[in-house]
Amino acid sequence: MSLRGVIDQVRGREKTLTVYTDPETAIVSDLRAYFASQNVVVVEADADDRPEYAVLSDGEEYLAAVGIDALRALTDGSARTVGEDVSYSPLLEHLDRTTFTSYSHHQMVQASREIEDRAWRANDGRLHAGFQHLSKFRPQRETYTNLSRGGLDVHVYGTPDVDVAAPSGVTVHREDSLEIAATWFVVFDGGGDDHQASALLAEERHDGGYYGVWTYDAALVEEALDALDALEQSV
Template structure:
């Protein structure tokens, strides 16, 4: 299975958020709130009209969780935040949206999401971080950050890119994998193994389906993170490093 096939597998499992006994404005607000997720938002009413304004999340027809609509609606006065992995904005529904697709993320959103994983690796300070930059020229622009990460004594850092430029000079232990691979050229990924601790594992995986527009998912699921890292380890062996 390839990285693209993994993305397609997640994409095939759309979740549904059914909003009960809420007015059309609330349903529309939730639809907009989750517009860049692979979540179908629909409105329904119970015969009794009770309980008032609650939402049920289901996956493949099976119940996942329920929450009061007021607890998951973003306050209209709150400024829009960058996408991330803290899960605070949409509690508690987003606690159950692991491996949910996002659509049409631009470069700014992808960078913001990537920084969350890189920051976790930095704070833990050990383990292994794998990052796909698509092209060496793109990696060049991120070398300051990745050399800083690679300076962590117990953190092993791997970067993957196709050769459209020279391998960047560096003085750190950063390992650069130079790959003539369509998969690497299409994919943006950041995967952290959590130093072997499951609760620390996380990954972002996306593919460029339109020019500089990315479709993919993030995950905290340890088995999915392990699969991504195992795939990278077993598939890409050509290494160009200092």
């Protein structure tokens, strides 16, 4: 199965984020804008005299709860760095197998950071990242050099539009293929722990947005890894 095949087989179930807050607060509209491209519906509820917070659910099943400050950090547009503690991680972890229809470049970077951070903390296993073109890897070279300094086996993919020297500890795959040129991905095998396995797979569309899947499902991550192995063997 190809990377595109993995994306196509996933259909996310709609989840509900109930936000308990003061009436007409801006955070609700910010969250609706943030999750507009995903299978997540945002519902507003009155917090009354309680601290503001939000609950993520799948039907009647409770998934996670986070405070209002975590939601502001999620939607404020600020970039995060690998190794930085973020309070909204419990929320993102439960958006398992969530498909999205139009992620912006910023949202893709934020999702990538979440997976890179898991790999950095595990310090073991395989991390694969596709940048479409190697010129897009250049700004991330330092990040991936740092990721490779421990026990991670780090692989980077891109079409060879520029000459990029491989950082120490990083295997650079120069793949001149349409699939690599169109697909942004970050796949971490979990380092032997299925609970840490995660993947972001997205195809760039003509409008500059990205369509794909962000998953913490170990079986789906394994399918993505198999697709990458098949791609390397075909070269």
